[in-house]
Amino acid sequence: MWIKKLTTPASDPGALSFVLRLTAIIILLRPMGPWWISFLLLGIAVSTLIFPRILHAPATWYVLALLVAGRIIEDWPLADNHIYLLAYWCLAIGLALGSGNVITVLGRSSRLLVGLAFLFAVIWKGVLSPDYLDGRFFRVTYLTDPRFENLTTVVGNFTIDQLAEAREYLKPPSDGALPRLHNTPSFTALVYFSTWWTILIEALCAFFFLVPFRGRFGIARHVLLLTFCVTTYALAPVLGLGLILLTMGLASVDPENHLLRTTYFTAWLLVLAYYMIPWVGFVIDGVGYQWFATAP
Amino acid sequence: MIDEPISSTTRFAAWRVWLPAVLMSAVAIVQIVLAATTNISPWKGGGFGLFSTLDGKLERRVRIFVESPGRSEELEIAPSQKILAERARLFPSDSMLLSLAQAVSRHETEFGRPIDAVTVEVRRTEFSSELAVTDRPLRTLSWNVDQETYNSR
Numbered sequence: 001m002w003i004k005k006l007t008t009p010a011s012d013p014g015a016l017s018f019v020l021r022l023t024a025i026i027i028l029l030r031p032m033g034p035w036w037i038s039f040l041l042l043g044i045a046v047s048t049l050i051f052p053r054i055l056h057a058p059a060t061w062y063v064l065a066l067l068v069a070g071r072i073i074e075d076w077p078l079a080d081n082h083i084y085l086l087a088y089w090c091l092a093i094g095l096a097l098g099s100g101n102v103i104t105v106l107g108r109s110s111r112l113l114v115g116l117a118f119l120f121a122v123i124w125k126g127v128l129s130p131d132y133l134d135g136r137f138f139r140v141t142y143l144t145d146p147r148f149e150n151l152t153t154v155v156g157n158f159t160i161d162q163l164a165e166a167r168e169y170l171k172p173p174s175d176g177a178l179p180r181l182h183n184t185p186s187f188t189a190l191v192y193f194s195t196w197w198t199i200l201i202e203a204l205c206a207f208f209f210l211v212p213f214r215g216r217f218g219i220a221r222h223v224l225l226l227t228f229c230v231t232t233y234a235l236a237p238v239l240g241l242g243l244i245l246l247t248m249g250l251a252s253v254d255p256e257n258h259l260l261r262t263t264y265f266t267a268w269l270l271v272l273a274y275y276m277i278p279w280v281g282f283v284i285d286g287v288g289y290q291w292f293a294t295a296p
Numbered sequence: 297m298i299d300e301p302i303s304s305t306t307r308f309a310a311w312r313v314w315l316p317a318v319l320m321s322a323v324a325i326v327q328i329v330l331a332a333t334t335n336i337s338p339w340k341g342g343g344f345g346l347f348s349t350l351d352g353k354l355e356r357r358v359r360i361f362v363e364s365p366g367r368s369e370e371l372e373i374a375p376s377q378k379i380l381a382e383r384a385r386l387f388p389s390d391s392m393l394l395s396l397a398q399a400v401s402r403h404e405t406e407f408g409r410p411i412d413a414v415t416v417e418v419r420r421t422e423f424s425s426e427l428a429v430t431d432r433p434l435r436t437l438s439w440n441v442d443q444e445t446y447n448s449r
Binding site: 072075076077078079080081084085088089091092095096098099100101104105108109112113116117120121123124125128129130131132134136137139140141144145169170171172181198236238 | 309312313314315316317319320321323324328331332336337338339340341342343344345346347348349350354379382383386387419421423425427429430431
């Protein structure tokens, strides 16, 4: 209620504009490509936020899709997967805006794109990768990837020295100087949980987004996607992918479902906060480190 | 309603729904085929193989060796060659490795250190199920500067 008191009806962009503007903001948050692509992307994205006619023009989104595709081609294969997803998403928006039933076309497109992204992710993890299901992937990644250092020390109960020792052990080539790789029960549990939780929730997201469920099962897909984003991106700092998935998820919500739309937007802001705020570091520097340091 | 059956929209609108999904599937399938038949990193190429396997940036490295009369050494990657080196690291095809080798040759010539040959090697670190670490060359290309020929393995 207090939001309505602080704002005016004219500031309500509507369900469709809301999704389009969030997409433009994603482009603004992560400038990409060579200077001319980056400039054009930023210029068009800013224009969409200022001029509603540009925001709702199919041509705007076709051009954005082409520019993002240009960024992918320009230094192929360096672009991350979310850049590809952004290109498909801009194309989907352009196609939907040019149709007679924008909300339905965009909602269905977004559902397919989210479902396929998860489907391919599950195929890679469960079928194509030789080192995912046996836990090797997370075990090595948590020990060697600096982005997970805080997680490994806080949840995996590794000390900084033990982590440094493990990294030395895992450096090529192994010289055999270290008798064994340090491990903790907490770390084993973390690896096991990460491995199976990730593939399970991704498989469920793929299933519920690709099958055109309605009613309660239709709501379940949103609960799954929100759970995935809120849990995964707290640990894996992949801002672009998280924001695009949530924006596409939002586009597949019934415009009348204000609660779900608000939840999506809150999750969107939360994923942004995860990226901007080193919250695990706060835990280490604050009570968490003291607790773990004194834990048996 | 968003979840109405597709038959409730026009046929034209259905085409608009499916095009991005078909494009995405095609790119992902090409990436899966490339990963199976070449050495592209599963993390890259639009196939959504990120966070699935130990074959990303951290597990691969590029080494550059140059040779000339009285000189045989390994070089650091120059800042101007970073992007070429990244591309070669994640997709060590002959063309990617050759582009890097030629850039190294040009760079050395510009700085008054002409060379006869450049070898670019992409190595990958692998981990056994017991986490024993091995390091092997994924692909190597040697560029003969004078003859403008190369061989790779």
